[in-house]
Amino acid sequence: MSPSEKPPSLTPLFTRDEIALRVRALGDAINRDYAGQTLTAIGILKGSFLFLADLVRVLNIPVAIDFIQTSSYGDATESSGEVRILRDFEGSLAGRHVLLVEDIIDTGLTLNYLWDLIEARRPASVAIAAMFVKEGKQRLNHPIRYAGFALVGDPFIVGYGMDYRGLYRNLDHVAALELEETR
Numbered sequence: 001m002s003p004s005e006k007p008p009s010l011t012p013l014f015t016r017d018e019i020a021l022r023v024r025a026l027g028d029a030i031n032r033d034y035a036g037q038t039l040t041a042i043g044i045l046k047g048s049f050l051f052l053a054d055l056v057r058v059l060n061i062p063v064a065i066d067f068i069q070t071s072s073y074g075d076a077t078e079s080s081g082e083v084r085i086l087r088d089f090e091g092s093l094a095g096r097h098v099l100l101v102e103d104i105i106d107t108g109l110t111l112n113y114l115w116d117l118i119e120a121r122r123p124a125s126v127a128i129a130a131m132f133v134k135e136g137k138q139r140l141n142h143p144i145r146y147a148g149f150a151l152v153g154d155p156f157i158v159g160y161g162m163d164y165r166g167l168y169r170n171l172d173h174v175a176a177l178e179l180e181e182t183r
């Protein structure tokens with residue numbers, strides 16, 4: 001941030017405790033749905049790192065963990081619609097039950113792309129878990145089996161893994177970010 005630039009304002013939206021309760025509920029559902037099976041959880045970096053870490057610690061089924069990294073928005077707050085893979089997951093997904101773990105779904109374009117990429121590798125099943133889902137701009141072609149919180153009114157949120165210009169990922173809660181110039 002340049003010295004002349006005003007810091008963005010942050011309005012708390014979800015507390016650490018609210019998030020933890022919701023993650024526990026999602027984990028319970030996953031434990032029930034995949035009982036007797038082995039799960040492969042694939043976190044979409046970077047934003048999903050805290051959600052994935054919390055979610056897998058609720059699980060009592062065998063779970064393999066991997067990551068995939070897609071290109072970010074850069075410094076913009078809107079999706080470009082173009083998805084680039086910066087880091088691919090390791091090994092084969094053939095016959096595996098894959099759970100794609102995403103911090104937030106906005107347009108859904110990232111997940112549309114990743115779903116096809118994963119399907120091409122012949123998994124036994126694919127499902128999506130997302131901690132936050134923006135309503136309104138959704139163009140996702142697949143069901144969100146495990147959704148944390150719905151967001152209305154298109155806020156840009158940070159914290160719990162999510163960033164603005166690389167910052168705020170470490171917040172233990174989630175806040176709406178408002179830029180000075182838009183006020």
Ligand code: IMP
Binds near residue numbers: 079104106107158164
């Ligand atoms: P989509 O492809 O439009 O669904 O964008 C999904 C990705 O954009 C998410 O994985 C986030 O990394 C990022 N993103 C979307 N909305 C927000 C937001 O409000 N705050 C921070 N990152 C966001």
Ligand code: MG
Binds near residue numbers: 047048
């Ligand atoms: Mg993400």
